[in-house]
Amino acid sequence: MDKKQLFTILAKADREIVASLSDDIQKNHNVTVVKEPAKTLAMIKLREPVKQSLFYMGEVIVSEAVVELDGAKGMGVTMGDDTEKALHMAVIDAAINHHVFTGMDILLKLEQEQKDFIMRENAMHLKTMVNFNSMDGEVPSDVNAFKKV
Amino acid sequence: MAYVAVSGGKEAIEESIRLLDYYRSGTEKDIETEAIENKMSLLVDRVMSEAGLYSRTYAALALKQCEGSVEEAVFLLRAYRSTLTRNYYTKTVDTDDMRVVRRISAAFKDILGGQILGATYDYTHRLINFDINHEDPARLHKEAQSRLAEEQPQEVAACPRVSDELKKEGLIDTFPTNDTQPYDVTTNMLEFPCDRSARLQTLSRADTGFISGLAYSALRGFGQIHPTVGELRCGYVELCVPYLFDEKETIYIGEVLMTEVECFNEADDQDKLKLAVGYGAVFGRNENKAIAMAVIDRELDNGGDYPTQNEEFVLMHGDSLEMNGFISHLKLPHYVTFQSKLDAVRKTRRADHE
Numbered sequence: 001m002d003k004k005q006l007f008t009i010l011a012k013a014d015r016e017i018v019a020s021l022s023d024d025i026q027k028n029h030n031v032t033v034v035k036e037p038a039k040t041l042a043m044i045k046l047r048e049p050v051k052q053s054l055f056y057m058g059e060v061i062v063s064e065a066v067v068e069l070d071g072a073k074g075m076g077v078t079m080g081d082d083t084e085k086a087l088h089m090a091v092i093d094a095a096i097n098h099h100v101f102t103g104m105d106i107l108l109k110l111e112q113e114q115k116d117f118i119m120r121e122n123a124m125h126l127k128t129m130v131n132f133n134s135m136d137g138e139v140p141s142d143v144n145a146f147k148k149v
Numbered sequence: 150m151a152y153v154a155v156s157g158g159k160e161a162i163e164e165s166i167r168l169l170d171y172y173r174s175g176t177e178k179d180i181e182t183e184a185i186e187n188k189m190s191l192l193v194d195r196v197m198s199e200a201g202l203y204s205r206t207y208a209a210l211a212l213k214q215c216e217g218s219v220e221e222a223v224f225l226l227r228a229y230r231s232t233l234t235r236n237y238y239t240k241t242v243d244t245d246d247m248r249v250v251r252r253i254s255a256a257f258k259d260i261l262g263g264q265i266l267g268a269t270y271d272y273t274h275r276l277i278n279f280d281i282n283h284e285d286p287a288r289l290h291k292e293a294q295s296r297l298a299e300e301q302p303q304e305v306a307a308c309p310r311v312s313d314e315l316k317k318e319g320l321i322d323t324f325p326t327n328d329t330q331p332y333d334v335t336t337n338m339l340e341f342p343c344d345r346s347a348r349l350q351t352l353s354r355a356d357t358g359f360i361s362g363l364a365y366s367a368l369r370g371f372g373q374i375h376p377t378v379g380e381l382r383c384g385y386v387e388l389c390v391p392y393l394f395d396e397k398e399t400i401y402i403g404e405v406l407m408t409e410v411e412c413f414n415e416a417d418d419q420d421k422l423k424l425a426v427g428y429g430a431v432f433g434r435n436e437n438k439a440i441a442m443a444v445i446d447r448e449l450d451n452g453g454d455y456p457t458q459n460e461e462f463v464l465m466h467g468d469s470l471e472m473n474g475f476i477s478h479l480k481l482p483h484y485v486t487f488q489s490k491l492d493a494v495r496k497t498r499r500a501d502h503e
Protein backbone atom coordinates (compact mmCIF):
# COMPACT_ATOMS: atom_id res chain seq x y z
CA MET A 1 0.00 0.00 0.00
CA ASP A 2 1.52 3.32 -1.03
CA LYS A 3 1.36 6.41 1.17
CA LYS A 4 -1.34 8.11 -0.87
CA GLN A 5 -3.66 5.15 -0.45
CA LEU A 6 -2.81 4.84 3.25
CA PHE A 7 -3.47 8.51 4.00
CA THR A 8 -6.64 8.57 1.92
CA ILE A 9 -8.06 5.81 4.11
CA LEU A 10 -6.87 7.42 7.33
CA ALA A 11 -8.07 10.91 6.35
CA LYS A 12 -11.56 9.64 5.56
CA ALA A 13 -11.75 7.38 8.61
CA ASP A 14 -13.38 8.45 11.86
CA ARG A 15 -10.85 9.78 14.34
CA GLU A 16 -11.89 7.11 16.89
CA ILE A 17 -10.88 4.27 14.57
CA VAL A 18 -7.53 5.91 13.79
CA ALA A 19 -6.97 6.51 17.51
CA SER A 20 -7.75 2.90 18.34
CA LEU A 21 -5.30 1.57 15.72
CA SER A 22 -2.64 3.93 17.05
CA ASP A 23 -3.33 3.02 20.68
CA ASP A 24 -2.84 -0.67 19.89
CA ILE A 25 0.57 0.10 18.38
CA GLN A 26 1.63 2.24 21.33
CA LYS A 27 0.90 -0.60 23.76
CA ASN A 28 3.80 -2.59 22.33
CA HIS A 29 6.15 0.04 20.96
CA ASN A 30 8.03 3.02 22.21
CA VAL A 31 6.81 6.17 20.44
CA THR A 32 8.51 9.54 20.77
CA VAL A 33 7.19 12.76 19.27
CA VAL A 34 9.67 14.35 16.87
CA LYS A 35 7.43 17.21 15.78
CA GLU A 36 4.71 18.23 18.19
CA PRO A 37 1.22 18.05 16.70
CA ALA A 38 0.27 21.48 15.44
CA LYS A 39 -1.91 23.34 13.00
CA THR A 40 -0.39 24.85 9.90
CA LEU A 41 -1.47 25.86 6.40
CA ALA A 42 -1.20 24.21 3.00
CA MET A 43 -1.48 26.38 -0.10
CA ILE A 44 -3.44 24.83 -2.95
CA LYS A 45 -1.67 24.98 -6.30
CA LEU A 46 -4.05 24.52 -9.22
CA ARG A 47 -3.49 24.11 -12.93
CA GLU A 48 -6.02 26.07 -14.97
CA PRO A 49 -7.02 24.38 -18.22
CA VAL A 50 -7.28 27.48 -20.41
CA LYS A 51 -3.62 28.48 -20.64
CA GLN A 52 -2.24 25.49 -18.74
CA SER A 53 -0.64 27.76 -16.13
CA LEU A 54 -0.49 27.41 -12.36
CA PHE A 55 -2.09 29.60 -9.70
CA TYR A 56 -2.70 29.52 -5.96
CA MET A 57 -6.38 29.07 -5.26
CA GLY A 58 -6.30 29.45 -1.50
CA GLU A 59 -5.18 27.73 1.67
CA VAL A 60 -6.45 24.91 3.84
CA ILE A 61 -5.84 24.39 7.53
CA VAL A 62 -4.00 21.15 8.17
CA SER A 63 -2.84 19.36 11.31
CA GLU A 64 0.59 17.74 11.28
CA ALA A 65 2.86 15.63 13.47
CA VAL A 66 6.03 13.55 13.17
CA VAL A 67 6.91 10.64 15.46
CA GLU A 68 9.59 8.01 15.86
CA LEU A 69 8.70 4.42 16.68
CA ASP A 70 11.60 2.18 17.68
CA GLY A 71 13.84 4.27 15.42
CA ALA A 72 11.48 4.44 12.43
CA LYS A 73 9.92 7.77 11.58
CA GLY A 74 6.34 8.42 10.57
CA MET A 75 4.37 11.52 9.69
CA GLY A 76 0.75 12.55 9.75
CA VAL A 77 -0.84 15.46 7.90
CA THR A 78 -4.56 15.89 7.47
CA MET A 79 -6.97 18.66 6.60
CA GLY A 80 -8.77 20.35 9.45
CA ASP A 81 -8.23 21.08 13.10
CA ASP A 82 -7.47 17.66 14.53
CA THR A 83 -3.92 17.51 15.84
CA GLU A 84 -4.66 14.34 17.80
CA LYS A 85 -5.69 12.52 14.66
CA ALA A 86 -2.54 13.75 12.88
CA LEU A 87 -0.47 12.32 15.73
CA HIS A 88 -2.26 8.96 15.55
CA MET A 89 -1.75 8.90 11.78
CA ALA A 90 1.97 9.49 12.29
CA VAL A 91 2.12 6.56 14.72
CA ILE A 92 0.44 4.26 12.18
CA ASP A 93 2.74 5.50 9.41
CA ALA A 94 5.81 4.85 11.58
CA ALA A 95 4.54 1.36 12.44
CA ILE A 96 4.12 0.60 8.74
CA ASN A 97 7.61 1.93 8.00
CA HIS A 98 8.92 -0.28 10.80
CA HIS A 99 6.96 -3.28 9.42
CA VAL A 100 5.13 -3.86 12.68
CA PHE A 101 1.65 -2.70 11.66
CA THR A 102 -0.94 -5.44 11.95
CA GLY A 103 -4.11 -3.54 11.12
CA MET A 104 -3.87 -3.65 7.33
CA ASP A 105 -7.04 -5.74 7.03
CA ILE A 106 -8.95 -3.11 9.01
CA LEU A 107 -7.64 -0.39 6.68
CA LEU A 108 -8.67 -2.30 3.58
CA LYS A 109 -12.14 -2.88 5.02
CA LEU A 110 -12.44 0.82 5.80
CA GLU A 111 -11.34 1.66 2.27
CA GLN A 112 -14.06 -0.53 0.84
CA GLU A 113 -16.69 1.18 2.99
CA GLN A 114 -15.40 4.61 1.99
CA LYS A 115 -15.45 3.72 -1.71
CA ASP A 116 -18.91 2.25 -1.36
CA PHE A 117 -20.18 5.47 0.22
CA ILE A 118 -18.71 7.60 -2.56
CA MET A 119 -20.14 5.31 -5.25
CA ARG A 120 -23.60 5.47 -3.67
CA GLU A 121 -23.38 9.27 -3.56
CA ASN A 122 -22.22 9.19 -7.16
CA ALA A 123 -25.29 7.14 -8.09
CA MET A 124 -27.54 9.83 -6.59
CA HIS A 125 -25.82 12.46 -8.71
CA LEU A 126 -25.90 10.39 -11.88
CA LYS A 127 -29.68 10.17 -11.53
CA THR A 128 -29.74 13.88 -12.33
CA MET A 129 -28.12 13.30 -15.72
CA VAL A 130 -30.24 14.85 -18.47
CA ASN A 131 -31.65 12.92 -21.40
CA PHE A 132 -32.42 15.50 -24.04
CA ASN A 133 -35.12 15.10 -26.62
CA SER A 134 -34.52 17.84 -29.13
CA MET A 135 -37.68 19.42 -30.45
CA ASP A 136 -35.74 21.46 -32.99
CA GLY A 137 -33.38 19.91 -35.51
CA GLU A 138 -31.47 23.18 -35.79
CA VAL A 139 -30.13 23.03 -32.25
CA PRO A 140 -26.46 22.01 -32.28
CA SER A 141 -26.28 18.90 -30.15
CA ASP A 142 -22.57 18.30 -29.83
CA VAL A 143 -19.22 19.45 -31.15
CA ASN A 144 -19.68 17.73 -34.50
CA ALA A 145 -23.09 19.28 -34.96
CA PHE A 146 -21.48 22.59 -34.08
CA LYS A 147 -19.06 22.17 -36.98
CA LYS A 148 -21.94 21.69 -39.39
CA VAL A 149 -23.84 24.70 -38.06
CA MET B 150 -3.28 67.73 7.36
CA ALA B 151 -2.12 65.89 10.44
CA TYR B 152 -3.64 63.00 12.35
CA VAL B 153 -4.06 63.67 16.07
CA ALA B 154 -4.26 60.84 18.55
CA VAL B 155 -7.08 61.13 21.05
CA SER B 156 -7.91 58.92 24.00
CA GLY B 157 -11.13 58.22 25.82
CA GLY B 158 -14.13 55.99 25.49
CA LYS B 159 -12.38 52.92 26.93
CA GLU B 160 -15.27 51.97 29.18
CA ALA B 161 -17.79 52.73 26.44
CA ILE B 162 -15.93 50.45 24.03
CA GLU B 163 -15.83 47.63 26.57
CA GLU B 164 -19.55 48.00 27.17
CA SER B 165 -20.16 48.11 23.42
CA ILE B 166 -18.36 44.80 22.96
CA ARG B 167 -20.35 43.35 25.87
CA LEU B 168 -23.52 44.61 24.20
CA LEU B 169 -22.67 42.52 21.15
CA ASP B 170 -23.26 39.43 23.30
CA TYR B 171 -26.70 40.81 24.12
CA TYR B 172 -27.46 41.15 20.42
CA ARG B 173 -25.88 37.77 19.62
CA SER B 174 -27.71 35.99 22.43
CA GLY B 175 -31.12 36.37 20.77
CA THR B 176 -33.27 33.82 22.53
CA GLU B 177 -32.34 30.70 24.46
CA LYS B 178 -32.35 28.75 21.21
CA ASP B 179 -28.80 28.12 20.06
CA ILE B 180 -27.47 27.58 16.58
CA GLU B 181 -24.64 25.08 16.78
CA THR B 182 -21.59 25.49 14.56
CA GLU B 183 -22.25 21.97 13.25
CA ALA B 184 -25.65 23.18 12.05
CA ILE B 185 -24.17 26.27 10.38
CA GLU B 186 -21.47 24.17 8.74
CA ASN B 187 -23.92 21.65 7.33
CA LYS B 188 -27.14 23.57 6.85
CA MET B 189 -25.77 26.93 5.74
CA SER B 190 -23.31 25.34 3.33
CA LEU B 191 -23.54 27.97 0.62
CA LEU B 192 -22.92 30.77 3.10
CA VAL B 193 -19.96 28.86 4.51
CA ASP B 194 -18.68 28.36 0.95
CA ARG B 195 -18.89 32.08 0.26
CA VAL B 196 -17.01 32.99 3.41
CA MET B 197 -14.26 30.43 2.73
CA SER B 198 -13.92 31.62 -0.84
CA GLU B 199 -13.63 35.29 0.08
CA ALA B 200 -11.25 34.50 2.93
CA GLY B 201 -9.08 32.36 0.66
CA LEU B 202 -9.13 29.77 3.42
CA TYR B 203 -10.90 26.43 3.14
CA SER B 204 -12.06 25.46 6.61
CA ARG B 205 -15.73 24.67 6.97
CA THR B 206 -15.65 24.43 10.76
CA TYR B 207 -13.81 27.71 11.28
CA ALA B 208 -15.98 29.52 8.73
CA ALA B 209 -19.06 28.30 10.62
CA LEU B 210 -17.58 29.39 13.93
CA ALA B 211 -16.66 32.80 12.54
CA LEU B 212 -20.20 33.26 11.19
CA LYS B 213 -21.64 32.41 14.59
CA GLN B 214 -19.28 34.84 16.30
CA CYS B 215 -20.34 37.80 14.15
CA GLU B 216 -24.10 37.23 13.76
CA GLY B 217 -23.72 35.99 10.19
CA SER B 218 -21.85 38.98 8.77
CA VAL B 219 -19.90 37.75 5.74
CA GLU B 220 -17.28 40.50 5.84
CA GLU B 221 -16.67 40.10 9.58
CA ALA B 222 -16.36 36.32 9.16
CA VAL B 223 -13.88 36.82 6.31
CA PHE B 224 -11.91 39.21 8.52
CA LEU B 225 -11.82 36.67 11.37
CA LEU B 226 -10.58 33.88 9.09
CA ARG B 227 -7.95 36.07 7.45
CA ALA B 228 -6.76 37.24 10.87
CA TYR B 229 -6.58 33.67 12.13
CA ARG B 230 -4.68 32.35 9.12
CA SER B 231 -2.11 35.08 9.59
CA THR B 232 -1.16 33.46 12.91
CA LEU B 233 -0.30 30.14 11.30
CA THR B 234 2.81 28.99 9.50
CA ARG B 235 2.47 27.64 5.99
CA ASN B 236 4.43 24.41 5.98
CA TYR B 237 2.98 22.89 2.83
CA TYR B 238 2.21 23.57 -0.80
CA THR B 239 0.01 20.96 -2.41
CA LYS B 240 1.03 18.98 -5.43
CA THR B 241 -0.51 20.52 -8.52
CA VAL B 242 -4.27 19.95 -8.50
CA ASP B 243 -5.64 19.01 -11.89
CA THR B 244 -9.38 19.53 -12.11
CA ASP B 245 -9.55 16.96 -14.93
CA ASP B 246 -9.70 14.44 -12.08
CA MET B 247 -12.55 16.17 -10.25
CA ARG B 248 -15.19 13.95 -8.65
CA VAL B 249 -18.06 15.77 -10.28
CA VAL B 250 -21.33 16.43 -8.43
CA ARG B 251 -22.73 18.82 -11.02
CA ARG B 252 -21.74 19.59 -14.55
CA ILE B 253 -23.56 21.46 -17.27
CA SER B 254 -22.90 23.08 -20.62
CA ALA B 255 -24.88 25.89 -22.19
CA ALA B 256 -22.97 25.42 -25.44
CA PHE B 257 -23.88 21.85 -26.35
CA LYS B 258 -26.67 19.62 -25.17
CA ASP B 259 -24.76 16.37 -25.76
CA ILE B 260 -21.40 16.41 -24.03
CA LEU B 261 -19.12 13.49 -23.31
CA GLY B 262 -19.86 12.36 -19.76
CA GLY B 263 -23.32 13.92 -19.90
CA GLN B 264 -24.98 16.93 -18.33
CA ILE B 265 -25.37 16.25 -14.62
CA LEU B 266 -27.67 18.72 -12.91
CA GLY B 267 -26.65 17.71 -9.41
CA ALA B 268 -28.21 19.71 -6.58
CA THR B 269 -29.33 23.08 -7.92
CA TYR B 270 -31.93 25.70 -7.07
CA ASP B 271 -32.15 26.65 -10.77
CA TYR B 272 -35.37 24.73 -11.32
CA THR B 273 -37.11 25.44 -8.02
CA HIS B 274 -40.17 27.70 -7.87
CA ARG B 275 -38.69 30.14 -5.35
CA LEU B 276 -41.78 29.96 -3.19
CA ILE B 277 -41.17 30.00 0.53
CA ASN B 278 -41.73 26.54 1.94
CA PHE B 279 -43.55 27.15 5.21
CA ASP B 280 -43.41 23.44 6.04
CA ILE B 281 -39.75 23.91 6.91
CA ASN B 282 -40.96 25.77 10.02
CA HIS B 283 -42.14 22.43 11.37
CA GLU B 284 -39.47 20.20 9.87
CA ASP B 285 -38.09 17.34 11.92
CA PRO B 286 -34.34 17.56 11.24
CA ALA B 287 -33.58 14.08 12.58
CA ARG B 288 -36.20 12.56 10.32
CA LEU B 289 -35.00 14.56 7.32
CA HIS B 290 -31.44 13.35 7.88
CA LYS B 291 -32.57 9.76 8.39
CA GLU B 292 -34.60 9.79 5.19
CA ALA B 293 -31.69 11.23 3.20
CA GLN B 294 -29.36 8.57 4.61
CA SER B 295 -31.75 5.74 3.81
CA ARG B 296 -32.10 7.08 0.25
CA LEU B 297 -28.31 6.94 0.00
CA ALA B 298 -28.19 3.41 1.41
CA GLU B 299 -30.70 2.19 -1.19
CA GLU B 300 -28.59 3.41 -4.12
CA GLN B 301 -26.74 0.95 -6.35
CA PRO B 302 -23.08 1.98 -6.18
CA GLN B 303 -21.81 3.54 -9.42
CA GLU B 304 -18.12 3.82 -10.30
CA VAL B 305 -16.83 7.38 -10.31
CA ALA B 306 -15.45 8.38 -13.70
CA ALA B 307 -13.69 11.61 -14.59
CA CYS B 308 -15.61 13.79 -17.06
CA PRO B 309 -13.78 14.92 -20.19
CA ARG B 310 -13.73 18.66 -20.76
CA VAL B 311 -16.03 20.26 -23.32
CA SER B 312 -13.17 22.59 -24.30
CA ASP B 313 -10.90 19.63 -25.09
CA GLU B 314 -13.14 18.69 -27.99
CA LEU B 315 -12.97 22.20 -29.39
CA LYS B 316 -9.21 22.25 -28.90
CA LYS B 317 -8.94 19.10 -31.00
CA GLU B 318 -10.78 20.96 -33.76
CA GLY B 319 -8.43 23.92 -33.45
CA LEU B 320 -11.37 26.16 -32.53
CA ILE B 321 -9.74 27.01 -29.21
CA ASP B 322 -6.04 27.68 -28.80
CA THR B 323 -3.99 25.00 -27.10
CA PHE B 324 -1.18 26.17 -24.86
CA PRO B 325 1.87 24.20 -23.76
CA THR B 326 2.07 23.25 -20.08
CA ASN B 327 3.43 26.21 -18.14
CA ASP B 328 5.12 25.26 -14.87
CA THR B 329 6.19 28.77 -13.87
CA GLN B 330 5.73 29.06 -10.12
CA PRO B 331 2.65 31.16 -9.36
CA TYR B 332 2.77 34.67 -7.91
CA ASP B 333 1.32 34.72 -4.40
CA VAL B 334 -0.80 37.78 -3.61
CA THR B 335 -0.93 36.81 0.08
CA THR B 336 2.79 37.41 0.46
CA ASN B 337 3.49 39.98 -2.29
CA MET B 338 1.92 43.28 -3.27
CA LEU B 339 0.10 43.26 -6.58
CA GLU B 340 2.10 44.89 -9.35
CA PHE B 341 0.70 45.91 -12.72
CA PRO B 342 0.64 44.51 -15.27
CA CYS B 343 0.33 41.37 -13.17
CA ASP B 344 0.86 37.69 -13.87
CA ARG B 345 -2.11 35.54 -14.83
CA SER B 346 -1.57 33.62 -11.59
CA ALA B 347 -1.94 36.81 -9.53
CA ARG B 348 -5.10 37.71 -11.44
CA LEU B 349 -6.73 34.31 -10.93
CA GLN B 350 -5.82 34.16 -7.23
CA THR B 351 -7.18 37.66 -6.65
CA LEU B 352 -10.41 36.98 -8.52
CA SER B 353 -10.93 33.63 -6.82
CA ARG B 354 -10.89 35.27 -3.37
CA ALA B 355 -12.70 38.43 -4.43
CA ASP B 356 -15.97 39.59 -2.92
CA THR B 357 -18.81 37.73 -4.65
CA GLY B 358 -20.98 40.83 -4.96
CA PHE B 359 -18.19 42.92 -6.38
CA ILE B 360 -17.21 40.62 -9.21
CA SER B 361 -20.81 39.62 -9.93
CA GLY B 362 -21.68 43.31 -10.36
CA LEU B 363 -18.66 43.90 -12.55
CA ALA B 364 -19.48 40.91 -14.76
CA TYR B 365 -23.09 42.10 -15.00
CA SER B 366 -21.90 45.51 -16.17
CA ALA B 367 -19.82 43.87 -18.90
CA LEU B 368 -22.81 41.81 -20.05
CA ARG B 369 -25.10 44.86 -20.10
CA GLY B 370 -22.84 46.72 -22.48
CA PHE B 371 -20.04 48.18 -20.39
CA GLY B 372 -17.76 45.53 -21.82
CA GLN B 373 -17.21 43.54 -24.93
CA ILE B 374 -18.43 40.08 -24.25
CA HIS B 375 -21.54 38.00 -23.85
CA PRO B 376 -20.10 34.58 -23.21
CA THR B 377 -21.58 31.11 -23.38
CA VAL B 378 -20.94 28.83 -20.43
CA GLY B 379 -18.97 26.13 -22.22
CA GLU B 380 -18.78 24.09 -19.06
CA LEU B 381 -19.63 24.60 -15.43
CA ARG B 382 -18.49 21.84 -13.12
CA CYS B 383 -18.72 21.49 -9.41
CA GLY B 384 -17.06 18.72 -7.46
CA TYR B 385 -14.32 17.49 -5.19
CA VAL B 386 -10.61 17.63 -5.91
CA GLU B 387 -7.99 15.73 -3.94
CA LEU B 388 -5.20 17.56 -2.18
CA CYS B 389 -1.81 15.88 -1.75
CA VAL B 390 1.46 17.05 -0.23
CA PRO B 391 4.95 15.54 -0.50
CA TYR B 392 5.86 12.74 1.91
CA LEU B 393 8.81 13.87 4.01
CA PHE B 394 10.68 10.58 4.11
CA ASP B 395 10.41 9.49 0.49
CA GLU B 396 10.25 11.98 -2.35
CA LYS B 397 8.56 9.44 -4.63
CA GLU B 398 5.54 9.25 -2.32
CA THR B 399 2.73 11.72 -1.68
CA ILE B 400 0.26 12.08 1.15
CA TYR B 401 -3.46 12.66 0.62
CA ILE B 402 -4.56 15.34 3.08
CA GLY B 403 -8.21 15.73 2.11
CA GLU B 404 -10.49 17.07 -0.58
CA VAL B 405 -12.09 20.43 -1.28
CA LEU B 406 -15.35 21.21 -3.01
CA MET B 407 -15.01 23.76 -5.79
CA THR B 408 -16.80 25.23 -8.78
CA GLU B 409 -15.02 25.72 -12.08
CA VAL B 410 -16.21 27.49 -15.22
CA GLU B 411 -14.96 27.83 -18.78
CA CYS B 412 -16.76 30.53 -20.75
CA PHE B 413 -16.54 30.61 -24.53
CA ASN B 414 -16.34 34.02 -26.11
CA GLU B 415 -16.07 35.71 -29.45
CA ALA B 416 -12.83 35.36 -31.35
CA ASP B 417 -9.77 37.11 -30.04
CA ASP B 418 -8.05 37.05 -33.40
CA GLN B 419 -8.72 39.51 -36.18
CA ASP B 420 -10.11 36.94 -38.58
CA LYS B 421 -12.61 35.65 -36.00
CA LEU B 422 -11.57 32.08 -36.69
CA LYS B 423 -11.35 30.98 -33.09
CA LEU B 424 -13.11 31.12 -29.76
CA ALA B 425 -11.47 32.53 -26.67
CA VAL B 426 -11.98 31.14 -23.20
CA GLY B 427 -12.39 32.85 -19.84
CA TYR B 428 -11.71 30.87 -16.66
CA GLY B 429 -13.20 30.90 -13.19
CA ALA B 430 -12.54 28.67 -10.17
CA VAL B 431 -13.77 29.24 -6.63
CA PHE B 432 -14.10 27.33 -3.37
CA GLY B 433 -17.41 25.59 -2.71
CA ARG B 434 -20.66 25.70 -4.64
CA ASN B 435 -20.71 29.27 -5.87
CA GLU B 436 -21.67 29.22 -9.53
CA ASN B 437 -22.40 32.87 -10.20
CA LYS B 438 -19.07 33.89 -8.72
CA ALA B 439 -17.23 31.34 -10.86
CA ILE B 440 -19.06 32.52 -14.00
CA ALA B 441 -18.41 36.16 -13.11
CA MET B 442 -14.74 35.36 -12.63
CA ALA B 443 -14.62 33.74 -16.08
CA VAL B 444 -16.26 36.82 -17.61
CA ILE B 445 -13.79 39.15 -15.92
CA ASP B 446 -10.82 36.94 -16.86
CA ARG B 447 -11.78 37.27 -20.51
CA GLU B 448 -12.47 40.99 -20.23
CA LEU B 449 -9.01 41.56 -18.76
CA ASP B 450 -7.48 39.56 -21.60
CA ASN B 451 -9.36 41.77 -24.06
CA GLY B 452 -8.25 45.01 -22.47
CA GLY B 453 -9.95 48.31 -23.28
CA ASP B 454 -11.54 51.37 -21.74
CA TYR B 455 -14.35 49.78 -19.71
CA PRO B 456 -13.80 49.33 -15.97
CA THR B 457 -13.96 45.53 -16.29
CA GLN B 458 -11.06 45.66 -18.75
CA ASN B 459 -8.85 47.67 -16.41
CA GLU B 460 -6.66 45.32 -14.44
CA GLU B 461 -5.89 47.73 -11.62
CA PHE B 462 -9.54 48.77 -11.24
CA VAL B 463 -10.76 45.17 -11.06
CA LEU B 464 -8.03 43.62 -8.93
CA MET B 465 -7.51 46.43 -6.43
CA HIS B 466 -11.12 46.95 -5.40
CA GLY B 467 -12.67 43.54 -4.91
CA ASP B 468 -10.97 42.16 -1.82
CA SER B 469 -13.59 41.83 0.93
CA LEU B 470 -11.20 42.65 3.75
CA GLU B 471 -9.63 45.65 2.04
CA MET B 472 -12.80 47.20 0.66
CA ASN B 473 -14.81 46.75 3.84
CA GLY B 474 -11.88 47.86 5.96
CA PHE B 475 -11.52 51.04 4.00
CA ILE B 476 -15.22 51.82 3.94
CA SER B 477 -15.43 51.00 7.63
CA HIS B 478 -12.61 53.38 8.48
CA LEU B 479 -14.91 56.27 7.53
CA LYS B 480 -16.70 55.61 10.84
CA LEU B 481 -13.57 56.35 12.82
CA PRO B 482 -13.19 59.81 14.31
CA HIS B 483 -12.15 62.36 11.69
CA TYR B 484 -12.65 65.28 14.07
CA VAL B 485 -9.60 67.26 12.98
CA THR B 486 -9.97 66.71 9.25
CA PHE B 487 -13.67 67.50 9.42
CA GLN B 488 -13.03 70.69 11.45
CA SER B 489 -10.60 71.73 8.76
CA LYS B 490 -13.21 71.14 6.03
CA LEU B 491 -15.80 73.01 8.07
CA ASP B 492 -13.42 75.95 8.55
CA ALA B 493 -12.81 76.09 4.82
CA VAL B 494 -16.57 76.17 4.10
CA ARG B 495 -17.15 78.85 6.73
CA LYS B 496 -14.33 81.00 5.38
CA THR B 497 -15.72 80.71 1.84
CA ARG B 498 -19.21 81.67 3.05
CA ARG B 499 -17.79 84.67 4.92
CA ALA B 500 -15.83 85.76 1.86
CA ASP B 501 -18.98 85.46 -0.28
CA HIS B 502 -20.97 87.64 2.16
CA GLU B 503 -18.30 90.33 2.32
